[in-house]
Amino acid sequence: MENKSEDKTLLSYLELVESISCEILSCENKIQNLQDATAATYEGIAENLPKIMDRIDSDNEEACALIEYFISDDESLSGPSVVIETLDAAKKTFEEVSVSIRQMFKKDQHHFKQISDKIGEIENLRKSIFEIVEISNDIELLSYNSVFVASQAGSSGAAFTYIATEIKSLSNQTKSLAYKMRQSSDKLMDNYKIFNDESDSINHSIKSRLNNLDQDLSGVFDKYFSGLKNIAMLIKQTLDRASDAKNHVPAIMMSLQAQDLIRQLLDQISLINNDLATKTHKQLLISSSESGQLKSIEESSAKSYARAHLAKSILNRVTRKLSLSVDDFDRKLRVLRQDLNDVEQDRVTMIDFFSNRQSGLTNKSSIELIFDESAQVLNELVEFINSSTRKKREASHHGLNLKQTLAEIESNFENMRGIIKQFNIIKVISKMEIAREAFLSDNITASSEMFEELTHRMDKNIVIVRSQLDYINHNITSSLDELENNIGEQEKIIVDASGKMQTSIDNLDSMRNNLNETIKSVGKESTVLFELLDESIAGTEKIRNIIDTVKIVSGRYETILEKLDSFRSECKKQSTGVFTQPFDISRFEDLVKIDQAFSVYTIHDDGNNDSTKSITEGNEGAGELVMF
Amino acid sequence: MDITITPTDAAITARISGPITEQDGESLKKAFSELLAASQKQVELDLSMVPIITSTGIGKLILLFRKLKAQARELKIKAINDNLYEMFASINLDRMLKIERN
Structure with a gap:
């Protein structure tokens, strides 16, 4: 009777073991799936993380290299950057031009002053010419008087009437010439005034421009240097911030490695599963051939229960820790993404402002505006230098008018001298006539003497005018010649300087476009980087889903435990005293060790x-x- | 860096004190979000107590300006530190933003 009951229990237990084996197999499959899937995902993420770091490094390295090549002012890195070099060259050119303009201005001032000093001389010349006109008027009056006196003298005055008529005729010519000389001297004065006013105006504008020139030039180049330096600094800061964000990556890798280590603990469950499946069978086979089967069944079922319990416990602990670890990893990954995204947004916004057209900046980019406004000042300077030279040339043309007027005065003067010679001849004839006709009236004698005196005065004035003319002519001509030569030299210098300045402006202009395009490329979105990050974040989501699926396995262990518990309860009812022992882990030393070591x-x-x-x-x- | 936001009927004003550095990105973003969500048409920033600003601040400032403009609202820098103004002027930011100097 007892044997029959034991056989029944054995059969029932064998059925239970079969059913448990099926459950175990299903659990093992799920755990293996978790192992394989997580291993693959970890591998994928682990491969991505160094790529993310490399990507940040390579993006930054590229951008830094561009910034350094173009606008860094740190020469210790790779020598002066292209833009700084171009700016330095342009600055040097403009400074050299500034020095040349100052030297030219000094020379110009000297020549203009030399010519200005001649105003007193021209005034004296005018006075002398005016005096000649006065004398000429007196001679004319005298000639009328002489004709009248001679006609009263009768036949003795006949010769003198002829002389008086000649004097009158010469006097008319003198008057006409004196009038022309006066007109010429007025013209000389007018031309001089025009020349002088223009010289003053040119000098004044150059002087005031020179006063602001250094300030303007330093303003222009300060704007270039400080603007570009700040742009470089701000871009560099965003690159550094991206590098700083990279510091999150080691902790993320650590978290990932921790997950992988936790995952590997699932191997322990597989070992227990294996024991559950194989050792139970083995034990049963031994039990069936030995006496005291019930005791063996009790021990086998108790150990199976303890094994299933241990497997469930380990699985729960592993999945819980794995979930926490995945959460930690996911959080860290998202913080990195957020940080990089924040830097990216700042960089893209700034780069857009620096290199793309802005409605608030007269439809120009910040860089374009820095270059264009500065170039405008430089262009104005070039235009000013060119127009000053043109004006000086125009002023020198007025100087030519001065020379022409002087030539006119000189030619009239020569004619005057011819007339004076004739006056002198008449004077001699007149003296001879007075000597011959001793009885000539006192009036005629007085007229003759007066004529002699006037002729003498005229002579004297002519000598004065001659010397004044020579002096003025010599000085003005030589000053004008020097001015002409100086302007000629200046024109050559200015042509050369303008060319250099224009080249500098053109270089800066092409640099402006290159720099603008370069900065744009620094602002390109790092799509690859974010793809890698998103891929990794998606990986964590996948792991989380797998963990959720594995949680179902825990339920299967629960079923195994319930089945074993129910089996043992049934056995306990039927076989008094055999199934009374405890069946938890503490009963089995080997399992306790696993639990403790775990x-x-x-x-x-x-x-x-x-x-x-x-x-x-x-x-x-x-x-x-x-x-x- | 500290930010104090004071709303009135006419405007909402954010007074920022201290240097704006990389560490201030989050709090700046939060404060600017508050300004963007406010109903006042006029948004004012008092930067008189900000001696320096890094790319974190510049990027977010430009973004704030654009977003407010898109909302047909106005951003005004009602006070600014001289150092900061020079920096803004060097990159032409003074041309885009409405700035009142002390």
């Missing part, structure tokens, strides 16, 4: 620096893994 890896934060983070394993035999 631990879940945890991350310890040893400080602020991510590189000091370590992973320790459990309580006993805790190892430390320093990852970075």
Whole structure:
């Protein structure tokens, strides 16, 4: 009767073992799936993380290189940048031009002053010419008087009437010439005034421009240097910020490695599953051939129960830790993405402002505006220098008018001298006539004497005018010649300087376009970087889903436990005293060891620096893994 | 960096004190979001107590200006530190933003 009952229990237990084996197989499949899927995902993420770091590095390296090549002012890096070099060259050119303009201005001032000083001389000349006109008027009056006196003298005055008529005729010519000379001297004065006014105006404008020139030039180049330096600095800051965000990556890798270590603990469950499936069978086979089967069944079912319980417990602990670890990893990954996204947004916004047209900046980019406004000042300077030279040339043309007027005065003067010679001849004839006709009236004699005196005065004035003319002519001509030569030289210098300045402006203009395009490329979105990050974030989501699926396995262990519990309860009812022993882990030393030795890896934060983070394993035999 | 936001009927004013550095990105973003969500048409920034600003601040400032403009609202810098103004002027930001100097 007892044997029959034991057989029944054995059969029932064998059926239960079969059913448990099926459940175990299903659990094992799920765990294997979790193992494989998570391993593949970890591998994918682990491959991505160095790529993310490399991507940040390469993006930054490229952008830094461009910035340094174009606008960095740190010569220790790779020598002066292209823009700084171009700006320095342009600055040097403009400074040289500034020095040349100052030297030319000094020379111009000297020549203009020389010519201005001649105003007193021209005034004296005018006075002398006016005096000649006065004398000429007196001679004319005298000639009328002489004709009248001679006609009263009768036949004795006949010769003198002829002389008086001649004097009158010469006097008319003198008057006409004196009038022309006066007109010429007025013209000389007018031309002189025009020349002088223009010289003053040119000098004044050059002087005031020179006063502001250094300030303007330094303003222009300061704007270039400070503007571009600040742009470079701001871009560099965003690149540094991206590099700083990279510091999150070691901690993320640490978290990933921790997950992988936790995942590997699933191997332990597989071992227990294997024991559950194989050792139970083995034990049963032994039990069936031995006496005291019930005792063996009791021990086998108790150990199976303890194994299933241990497997469930480990699975729960692993999945819980894995979930926490995935959450931590996901959070860190999202913080990195957010940080990089923030930097990216700032960079893209700034780069757009620096290099794309802005409605608030007269439809120009910030860089274009820096270049264009500065170029405008430089262009104005070039135009000013060119127009000053043109004006000086025009002023010198008025100087030519001066020379022409002087030539006119000189030619009239020569004619005057011819007339004076005739006056002198008449004077001699007149004296001879007076000597011959001793009885000539006192009036005729007085007229003759007066004529002699006037002729003498005229002579004297002519000598004065001659000397004044010579003096003025010589000085004005030589000053004008010097001015002409100086302007000629200046024109050559200005043509050369204008060319250089224009080249500098053109260089800056082409630099402006290159720089604008370069900065745009620094602002390009790092799509690859974000794709890698998103891929990794999607990976964590996948792991989370797998963990959720594995949680179902825990339910299967629960079913196994229920079945075993129910089996043992039934056995307990039928076989008094055999199934009364406890059936938890504590009864089996080997399982207790597994349970105690089993631990879940945890991350310890040893400080602020991510590189000091370590992973320790459990309580006993805790190892430390320093990852970075 | 500290930010104090004071709303009135006519305007909402954010007074920022201290240098704006990389660490201030989040709080600046939060404060600017508050300004963007406010109903006042006029948004004012008092930067008189800000001696320096990094790319974090510049990027977000330009973005704030654009978003307010898109909302047909106005951004005014009602006070600014001299250092900051020089920096803004060097990159022509003074041309785009309405700035009142002390």
